[in-house]
Amino acid sequence: MKQIWKPGTMIYPLPAVLVSCGDMERSNLITVAWTGTICTNPAMCYISIRPERHSYPIIASTMEFTINLTTESMAHATDLCGVKSGRDIDKWEVTGLTKGKGVNVSCPYIVESPLSIECRVKEIMHLGSHDMMIAEVLGVLADDSLLDPSTGAFDLGQAGLINYSHGHYYRQGEEIGRFGWTVKKK
Template identity: 75%
Template sequence: MKQSWKPGTMIYPLPAVLVSCGNTPERYNMATVAWTGTICTDPAMCYISLRPSRHSYDIISEEMEFTINLTTLDMARATDWAGVKSGRDYDKWKETGLTPVKGVKVGCPYIEQSPLSIECKVKEIIHLGSHDMFIAEVLNVLADESLINPESGAFELSRAGLMAYSHGGYYELGKCIGHFGWSVKKKK
């Protein structure tokens, strides 16, 4: 039997990402975001949702670009810290030890320690209530070369130690239980 609760956002787990923004070193900032995801494949599009009170909100609204940086077990403390402290009061790069690198297709930085960084251009901002959704086109994807298999050329993101957010906690992703289509694959 299930118990009814008031309406809420209980879709878990979610990616715990660091969104970097700011097109000059003086404006560089990052925010921890769990409300993010894919919208479309062609053109490649994604979204983030932010509260208007967040420091990064104003920067992204003005510059209309951001970078989504996937996070790992090694980045867990920095990811949490960047989510509870404001860039208005702290230099998050200095405090977390993460390294900003000038973007390739956008003016804002990506995070050197991230295994995958997704450079985005905002196409639309939808005002929803507590959060606003930034719908963006993906301009570039930066993959850590250490995760590219030298023999096959495959990007092995599963080796990165990615983490997710679930109902107030951060979790390292575990073992693979199957690949897309495995449930219907014919046995040899």
Template identity: 75%
Template sequence: MKTSWKPGTMIYPLPAVLVTCGTEERSNMLTVAWTGTICTNPPMCYISVRPERHSYAMIKEQMEFTINLTTTAMARATDWAGVRSGSDYDKWKETGLTPVAGQKVSCPSIAESPLSIECRVKEIVKLGSHDMFIADVINVLAEENLIDPATGAFDLASAGLLNYSHGHYFEQGPEIGRFGWSVKKK
């Protein structure tokens, strides 16, 4: 039996990502769980950020950001970057993460991230508590050791990705199927 629950954001789990923004000279990172893909062709994604966050102004000014997927090894840094403000701390120094110059954006990516997605903001949608930055994906930086040199297949599942679910962090579990496996002929 189900009971009515107050309306809220209950779509979990989500990726726990670190979004980097700003410039090489003045950059920051923030933890975001409200992110996702919104279009394949052209490739587009979004992040939702509270306007009072320190990084919000940097993203709005540069109109660029990088989504860095996180791993279980990055869990402490991911949480720390989400509960401390870049106006009070140098998050690079405090987390021990390594900035890498962006290839097609002004902001850095994170060396320890297995996948970094460089984005250019296309539109900002004011929603209420958060504003949604809708962005074009202009470059993807993938950790080479996750790419099979023979097939070119990308094995992101072995990266140990971090997920967020209703206030808690989790590692991904074992694979239970592959897209289309339920209808595949034997």
């Protein structure tokens, strides 16, 4: 039997990401769990953030951001960037994370992140508590230590990614299958 609850956002787990915005001199980090893929061709994604957040006007004015996937070693920084405001502290300095110069955007990426996705905002949808920033992916920066030297295949499973689920952070689990494995011929 299932209990009936009021409407809520219970689609979990989600990636816990750090979004970087601004430029190399004045930038900020914001923790975001409301993020995802919209389209593969053209490559598009979204983030949803509250308009009162410090990063919101930075992104709205530059129309750029970078999504940085987070790992277990980045968990403390990920949480801190979600509970402290860039109005009050320099999150780069406090977390010890390293700024990398963006390739396709002016905002920095996080060097310690295994994968950074550089984005340009195409549209901001005002939805309620959060606004959705729909963005085109301009480039992806992948940590070459996760590349298999013989095949060139990228193994993000080895990165130690973390997820967010209803107020808690979790390590990503082990692989149980691969897309199409249920119909693969033996």
